Amino acid sequence: MADDATRAMIIDGKAFAASLVDRITTATAALIADHGITPGLAVVIVGEDPASQIYVRNKGETTARAGMRSETHRLTDTTSQDELLALVQTLNDDPGIHGILVQLPLPSQIDSSAVLGAIDPDKDVDGFHVVNAGRLAVGLPGLVPCTPLGSTLLLKDRLGDLSGLHAVIVGRSNIVGKPMAQLLLAENCTVTVAHSRSRDLPALCRTADILVAAVGRPETIRGDWIKPGATVIDVGINRVPALDPARAAEGKTRVVGDVAFAEALDVAGAITPVPGGVGPMTIASLLANTYVAACRAHGIVRSALDA
Numbered sequence: 001m002a003d004d005a006t007r008a009m010i011i012d013g014k015a016f017a018a019s020l021v022d023r024i025t026t027a028t029a030a031l032i033a034d035h036g037i038t039p040g041l042a043v044v045i046v047g048e049d050p051a052s053q054i055y056v057r058n059k060g061e062t063t064a065r066a067g068m069r070s071e072t073h074r075l076t077d078t079t080s081q082d083e084l085l086a087l088v089q090t091l092n093d094d095p096g097i098h099g100i101l102v103q104l105p106l107p108s109q110i111d112s113s114a115v116l117g118a119i120d121p122d123k124d125v126d127g128f129h130v131v132n133a134g135r136l137a138v139g140l141p142g143l144v145p146c147t148p149l150g151s152t153l154l155l156k157d158r159l160g161d162l163s164g165l166h167a168v169i170v171g172r173s174n175i176v177g178k179p180m181a182q183l184l185l186a187e188n189c190t191v192t193v194a195h196s197r198s199r200d201l202p203a204l205c206r207t208a209d210i211l212v213a214a215v216g217r218p219e220t221i222r223g224d225w226i227k228p229g230a231t232v233i234d235v236g237i238n239r240v241p242a243l244d245p246a247r248a249a250e251g252k253t254r255v256v257g258d259v260a261f262a263e264a265l266d267v268a269g270a271i272t273p274v275p276g277g278v279g280p281m282t283i284a285s286l287l288a289n290t291y292v293a294a295c296r297a298h299g300i301v302r303s304a305l306d307a
Contacts, residue, residue, distance in 0.1 A: 008232075008268040011154055017280035020153070021066060024287045028067040031294065039294035040069035041099040041125065041286075042091045046084060046110065047077035052103050059101070062283050068290060069096060081110045085118050092120040098297055099125035099290035122296065125289040127179065136182045141296075143289050148180040150281025151233045152187070155210060158231055158270055163188035168205055170194045170221065170258070171214030176235055180212055201225075211268075213258035223263025232271040234259040235278050 031037050041063050045056045056072060063070035073087060084102075091100045100123045106112050116124075121131035127145035135142030155162060167189040171177040181191045194204050196215070205211055205225040211232045213221045218238035226232060236258030241248035257274030264271050272278050295301070 006266075008265045009158075009270040010265075011158055011231075011270050011272045011277060013150070013154060013272055013277040014280045016154060016157060017150070017284040020281075020284040021062065021287060024284070024291055025066045027291060031291070031300075032067065035298065035300065037294055037298055037300075038067070038069050038096075039099070039290050040071070040094075040097040041101065041290045042071040042073065042094075042097045043101045043103060044073045044075065044084070044087060044091075045103040046075045046079050046106050049105070052105075056103055059283055059286065063287060063290070066287050068287070071097065077107045079107070079110070081114065084110060084115055088115060088118045092118075092123065095297075097123065098294040099123055099286075101126050101286065123293060125286055125293060127289065128175065133174065133179070136179055139186065143293060144183065144285075145175055145179045146282045146285035146289065147176050147235060147278060148183055149288070150285040151180060151212065151235065151278055152183045153285070154272065154278070154281060155184075155231065155233065156187070159210075162210070164190070165209040166190045166192070166207055167210040167212065168192045168194055168208035169212040169214065170201070170205065171212075171216070171235070173214065176214040177212075180214065184210070215258050217258060218256050219258070219260040221259040221264070223260055223265075223267050226264055226267045228267055229269040230267075232259055232264055232268045233278060234261070234272050234274050237274060237279065 028039060043056050043059055045052055060070045060072050091097050100119050102115055104112060116128050119129060121129045124132055124143050127143045132142040136144060167184045169177050169180050172193050172195045177193060181193050184191050192204060194201055198204055202225040205221060206227050208227055208230055211226060211230050212235065214235040216236060218240050234257035238256050239253040240256055242252040242254050255275055
């Protein structure tokens with residue numbers, strides 16, 4: 001067991017996200033005062049999924065606190081795809097709405113790809129539209145998925161210039177893995193994208209100066225997979241039984257990441273905890289995207305990230 005002096009620095013995503021929201025709030029106030037433009041975010045939720053309800057409520061409250069227009073559209077789980085597409089088109093046509101987010105998952109009768117594809121790419125603040133994926137891939141301005149954007153901001157805050165560092169991303173999803181790779185390539189990292197079919201995954205991970213875990217399986221990345229001194233970004237959010245057997249028997253759970261956190265602390269140079277690491281950055285990045293979308297819609301070149 002390493003002593004406290006040699007244990008990894010814990011990256012406080014909650015504090016960084018709060019600072020970013022403060023910057024966006026200041027920038028939003030200036031945008032309203034100088035141009036009369038209030039960034040508007042519309043969130044659409046279909047059904048009664050408890051986790052989604054909490055997440056959507058938090059988004060709405062944070063958006064309003066930042067001085068932005070916040071709309072939440074709550075639809076029943078019997079909503080048809082045509083009805084949802086009609087709402088998306090109404091929001092596309094509303095000049096006071098600069099960002100549209102349709103909360104996933106959607107009920108089985110609705111094709112998520114069709115709905116996400118119907119959102120105006122310039123209002124796609126989740127960054128999931130194929131047009132925004134293409135813009136990111138070729139280096140054009142676009143809206144970037146919130147979790148990779150937040151993760152990149154944490155890395156730059158911790159390490160400064162990322163140029164030349166070797167980043168290994170474990171996971172190749174369109175939501176995290178692939179856009180994360182594009183963002184780190186843009187920062188001049190050397191990037192390896194690994195996944196469940198990669199040969200000798202532990203050895204690949206040990207080559208990483210930056211290790212991003214986005215596999216969606218609890219504590220997959222072990223401490224001895226990590227290069228000493230590496231910076232670890234744990235994107236995973238997994239519910240597992242509580243440590244106390246009695247509480248576990250009652251169905252109680254705890255949240256863990258994709259990295260074996262206690263093991264990683266003894267090896268890594270810095271690591272994001274779960275919870276309190278990448279998670280808080282997602283909503284902050286959503287606000288950043290909404291602010292940027294509002295500016296671009298009016299021909300204003302400005303970034304909330306530099307505010």
